[in-house]
Amino acid sequence: MTHASAPPQITEPSPSLLRLAGFPYFLIAFIARLPFAMMVVGVLTVVVSARGSLSLGGLTSAAVGLGTACFGPLLGAAADRFGQRVVLVVLALANGAMLLLFTFVVYGEAADGFVLLAAVGIGATAPQVAPLSRSRLVTIIADRMPEARRAKTVSGTMAYESAADETVFVFGPFLVGILASAFAPWAPLVGAAVLTVVFVGAFALHPSGRHVSQDRDADGRAPSAVSELFRPQLLIVVLGILGVGIFFGTMLTSLTSFMADRGAPEQAGLLYGVMGVGSAVLALGVAWLPPSFSMRARWLIFAGILLAGTLLLGFVDSPGTMMLALAIMGIGIGPTLVTQYSFGAARSPRGRSATVMTMLGSGVVVGQSIGAAVAGEIAENVGTSAALLLPMIAAFIAFGAGVANWALSSERRTRSSVTA
Structure with missing residues (x-):
């Protein structure tokens, strides 16, 4: 007697992170980082041009960094609490408005103190695209990839994200120079405002923005203290x-x-x-x-x-x-x-x-x-x-x-x- 042999089972390999997130995600997230890379140099350029003070330009650039440093972790905590989508949409609109407001203030008759205050506002509302992208991708890896592949994928993801950051921070000042030379010193900030609203908004509304860590919701546990x-x-x-x-x-x-x-x-x-x-x-x-x-x-x-x-x-x-x-x-x-x-x-x-x-x-x-x-x-x-x-x-x-x-x-x- 003969027995029919069972057909061999073919196991499909688990999808890569590129497939899970989608190529458009990486493109959008990359471009959405550009405004942040343009802000500090753009602020320095327009202040030196409009106010004629290199010292004020340096202080203003530092004020942008101060605003980002003070409010960045709070924005991250808000994203953990309310989700990335709503936080990023609000920040995209607020930061675009602050960039335009700063341009009007620096070319106006306002005192230097208001220029510094507006610069802090730019930093405080800066969308934290790079860290939120890292968080979003790590969450996808933890929730949707097999355990055996997580460690290597996380390492590769952090490597890509760091390389993307460095590439953007080289290209961002270069783009500022092109816009300032071709149009006017205020052009880089206006360009950054447009990129913020369009691409940070797209980053916020990308389907991956709805992805929530399994650790937070699947078993009903609250976030850690x-x-x-x-x-x-x-x-x-x-x-x-x-x-x-x-x-x-x-x-x-x-x-x-x-x-x-x-x-x-x-x-x-x-x-x-x-x-x-x-x-x-x-x-x-x-x-x-x-x-x-x-x-x-x-x-x-x-x-x-x-x-x-x-x-x-x-x-x-x-x-x-x-x-x-x-x-x-x-x-x-x-x-x-x-x-x-x-x-x-x-x-x-x-x-x-x-x-x-x-x-x-x-x-x-x-x-x-x-x-x-x-x-x-x-x-x-x-x-x-x-x-x-x-x-x-x-x-x-x-x-x-x-x-x-x-x-x-x-x-x-x-x-x-x-x-x-």
């Missing part, structure tokens, strides 16, 4: 990313001073791009690192490379040697930032992922603002050599936080938290 946001394992990540932000601010400012001493301050951006390109490429490469290369080890090693690159700043004496130091720093900074965001995603309390991501994003902004302000004062009053010491201090903060993170985590706990 606010006190969970102040655990040492999470605060050390905030400290580490603050060090990265300080590095960004001090490095660009001291590099500008370095090139100004050689009569070519306008070339500082070109040299800075050497670090930015390498950082973006290496950030994307983190997704292909083997699982045996643990996250806490990545933080230490890549932050160590960053620290080693900054130590070379004590010996640079030409644009060529500066370029070499920046290239080494680029190897370390991108993967360090990706790893920190990955730790933030892994350690986010239930229902608080948007809050954590905006905390980390605000840490970068605060550090960058503090670093730029301090480095500018030291470069002007003490000298470039003293200013070049500041990136070393910032890199040491990032590395020291990595050492503390090693002590606060274990291999088993780190790996399990990523897939939890």
